[in-house]
Amino acid sequence: MRLQTIDGETTELRAAIAALPKRLAALETKLAAEKAAVEQAGKALKDEEALKRRFESDLKDQQQKIVKLRDQMSNVKTNEEYRAFQHEIEFAEAEIKKIEDSELESMERSEQLEQKRKAAENDLKDSIRAVEIEKEDARAESAEQKKKLEELTRRRAKERALVPEDLLRTYDRVSTSSRGTGIAYAQGQRCVGCHMGIRPQMWNQIRAGEVLVCESCGRLLYYDAAREPQPEPVAEKPKRGRKAPAAGVE
C-alpha cells in the first residue's frame, strides 16, 4: 500500500512536470499575438501616412490647376469661354474641399490608431514582464519537482525491495494496466478496487492475513481489520409484551 501511494504521487508529479512546458508555450503564444497586434497597428498607421501624402500631392495638383486656369482665364474673349473656365475652377475647388475632408478623416483615424498602438504596446510590455516572472517561477518549480521526483524514486526502490517478488509482479502488471492501481483492501467481503464480492473461503483466508488476487479485477487483496466497520451495538429493545396480569385477578 505504501508503494501504491508512492506510485500515485509519482504519476501526479510527472503529469505536473509535463504540464509546465505547455503552460509556458501558451504564454509564448499570447505574447506572439500581442506582438502581432503592435505590428499591425504600426502598419495601419504607415498606410494612413502614405494616404495623407497622396492627399497632399492631389491637393497641390488641384491648386496648380486653379492657378493655371485663372491665368488662362485672363486671356478669354467671350463670356461663354469665361463661364467655362469659371466652371472648371469651381470644380477644382470642390475637389480640394473633398480632399481636405478626406485628410481630416485620415487624421482622426491616425489618432485612433496611435492610441490603439500605444495600448497594444502597453499590453505587450505587461505580458513580457508577466512571462519573465512566470518563467522564473517555472524554473524554481521545476527544480523543486525534480528534487521531489528523485526522493519518490528513492523511496519507491526501498519499498519495492520489501515486497516479495511474485506479489510485485502481479502488482506491476495490474497497476500499469488500465486499472491504474495494483492493490486494494478487502472490506465487508468485497474488493474495494472493483466492488465485486469475494467468495467466503477467500474472504476467510484474506482475513487470516493472506494476500490474494481479486478474481474480478486482478488486484492484490489484503485485509485491514482497522478498516472493517465496527458492528453497531444492538440496542436493547424494550419488550412490548403484554404486562403480566396483576396477581390475584382470576
Ligand SMILES: [Zn+2]
Ligand atoms: Zn477487485
